[in-house]
Amino acid sequence: xxxxxxxxxxxxxxxxxxxxxxxxxxxxxxxxxxxxxxxxxxxxxxxxxxxxxxxxxxxxxxxxxxxxxxxxxxxxxxxxxxxxxxxxxxxxxxxxxxxxxxxxxxxxxxxxxxxxxxxxxxxxxxxxxxxxxxxxxxxxxxxxxxxxxxxxxxxxxxxxxxxxxxxxxxxxxxxxxxxxxxxxxxxxxxxxxxxxxxxxxxxxxxxxxxxxxxxxxxxxxxxxxxxxxxxxxxxxxxxxxxxxxxxxxxxxxxxxxxxxxxxxxxxxxxxxxxxxxxxxxxxxxxxxxxx
Numbered sequence: 001x002x003x004x005x006x007x008x009x010x011x012x013x014x015x016x017x018x019x020x021x022x023x024x025x026x027x028x029x030x031x032x033x034x035x036x037x038x039x040x041x042x043x044x045x046x047x048x049x050x051x052x053x054x055x056x057x058x059x060x061x062x063x064x065x066x067x068x069x070x071x072x073x074x075x076x077x078x079x080x081x082x083x084x085x086x087x088x089x090x091x092x093x094x095x096x097x098x099x100x101x102x103x104x105x106x107x108x109x110x111x112x113x114x115x116x117x118x119x120x121x122x123x124x125x126x127x128x129x130x131x132x133x134x135x136x137x138x139x140x141x142x143x144x145x146x147x148x149x150x151x152x153x154x155x156x157x158x159x160x161x162x163x164x165x166x167x168x169x170x171x172x173x174x175x176x177x178x179x180x181x182x183x184x185x186x187x188x189x190x191x192x193x194x195x196x197x198x199x200x201x202x203x204x205x206x207x208x209x210x211x212x213x214x215x216x217x218x219x220x221x222x223x224x225x226x227x228x229x230x231x232x233x234x235x236x237x238x239x240x241x242x243x244x245x246x247x248x249x250x251x252x253x254x255x256x257x258x259x260x261x262x263x264x265x266x267x268x269x270x271x272x273x274x275x276x277x278x279x280x281x282x283x284x285x286x287x288x289x290x291x
Contacts, residue, residue, distance in 0.1 A: 020046075020047045020048040020049070021044065021045070021046055021047070021048055021052070021117070021119070021126055022044075022045045022047075022126070022128075022129075023042065023043070023044055023045075023115055023116075023117050023126050023127060023128045024042070024043040024045070024128055025040060025041070025042055025043075025113055025114070025115045025128045025131070025132040026040070026041045026042075026043065026132065027039070027040060027041075027113075027132050027134055028041075029134075029172075030133065030134045030135060031134065031135045031137050031170075031172045032100075032134060032135070032136055032137070033136065033137060033138075033139050033168065033170055033179060033181075033193060034105060034106050034108075034136055034190070034193075035100065035105075035106075035181075035190040035192075035193045036100065036179070036193040036195065037098045037100050037193070038098060038099050038100040038105075038134070039096060039097075039098050040063075040096070040097055040098070040099050040113065040115075040132070041094050041095070041096050042061065042094065042095045042096075042097070042115045043092055043093070043094050044087060044092065044093045044094075044095075044117060045092050046087045046088065046089050046090065046091055046092075046093075047089065047090060048089060049089050050089055051086050051087065051088045051089065052086070052087045052119075053084070053085075053086050053087075054084065054085055054086075054087060054093070054117070055081070055082075055083055055084035055085055056084055057118070057120060058078070058080075058081075059078060059118065060081070060117065060118050060120075061079075061081045061095060061115065061116070061117055061118075062078065062079075062115070062116045062118065063075075063079050063099055063102075063113065063114065063115055063116075064113075064114045064116070065099070065103050065105075065111055065112070065113055065114075066111065066112045066114075066131075067107070067109055067110070067111055067112075068109055068110040068111070068112070069109075073103050073104060073105065073111065074103065074104040075102060075103050075104075076101075076102055076103070076104065077102055078102070079097050079099050079102045080097075081095055081097055099113070105136055107136065108136050108137065108138050109135070109136060110133065110134075110135050111133070111134055111135070111136065112131035112132070112133055113131055113132040113133075113134065114127050114128060114131050114132075115127065115128055137170060137171075137172070138170075139168035139169060139170040139179060140168065140169045140170075140171075141166060141167070141168055141169075142167040142168065142169050142204075142205055143166070143167040143205060143207055144164060144165065144166045144167070145164065145165050145207070145209060146162055146163065146164045146185055147162070147163060147164070147165065147209050147213050147233065148160035148161070148162055148163075148213065149161040149162070149163055149213060149233050150212060150213050150233065162184070162185040163182060163183065163184060163185065163191070163233060164182070164183045164184070164185055164187060165180060165181075165182060165207075165209065165215045165231070166180070166181040166182075166183065166187075167179070167180060167181075167205050167207060167217065168180070168181050169199065175198060176198065176199050176200065176201060177195060177196075177197065177198055177199065178195075178196040178197060178198075178199045178205070178217075178219060178221075178227070179193055179194065179195055179196060180192075180193075180194045180196060180215060180217070180229075180231050180235075181193050181194075182194070182231075182233075182235040191235055192234075192235025194231055194235060194237055196217070196227065196229050196231075196237075196240070197221055197227050197229070197240065197272065198221050198222070199219055199220065199221050199227070200220050200221065200222065200223075202220075203219045203220035203221070204219070205217050205218070205219040206218045206219065206251055206252050208252050208254070208260050210258075210259070210260045211258050212233075213232075213233040214230050214231065214232055214233065214238065215230065215231045215233075216228075216229075216230050216252055216260045217229055217230075217231075218243075218250055218251060218252055218262060220249075221242070224244060224245040225242060225243070225244060225245070225268070226242070226243045226244075226245070226249065226250040226265060227240065227241075227242060228240070228241045228242075228243060228250065228262050229241075237274055239274060239275075240272060240273060240274040241262075241267060241270075241273055242267070242268045242269075242270040242272075242273070243262065243265035243266060243267055243268060244265060244266045244267075244268050245265060246264060246265055246266050247264070248264040248265070249264065249265065250262050250263070250264050250265030251263060251264060
């Protein structure tokens, strides 16, 4: 009887604490392709009346993932969450992580994500009441090309590693988006998935691989607007720029030295440029009047 009473008290305490400390999971988008980064923001709200300490134990924040059919997604290892911090009462803290590398998310379908904060001092686990929902969607292959990875310094005669660039088109509701998928030659290992940007339905990409094994691609992303991007053989986005159509549409060209560049079109400074364009110097007209 005493054991039952103790269990009821513990349950009531846990329910009361869950009302004072809440956990929310937020996603920047709800559709992803397999192996794409899945950034997650976990918000912890403290109304317990006291300062709480988090991060001392490596497993203080855990994630679980379930498919729509009920099967639990295999987790290869715990998602690392770095940094200790104190959360005062009436304050909110947000931890941001990428969960994609730590779950086997190869299947197309809908998923439910739950985050659990382990309050070890109080022997209570608190999870988000409403799981975050997202979808892994298929894409359409537009182009592919194998290439040799440039040798490291001092290894000019080494046998090259063969990789593959794949341009992939994905439709999210009525929005289309371009991705670069980097794999090994057999596509058995996905090394990186890089989102490039939106695209129009009828766009046909113009891709080339340069002498350093960088992928250059130009494609139409809006009415009379083109995206020019460069991706390294390691899967890093090196450049993203926008070009307006002029007399001719922007396209790639190889010069006499073998260098690839974009010709025609007019550069437009855009908010999603990478690297970001430097700020425009103010003109005399924009200077404040002298006193």
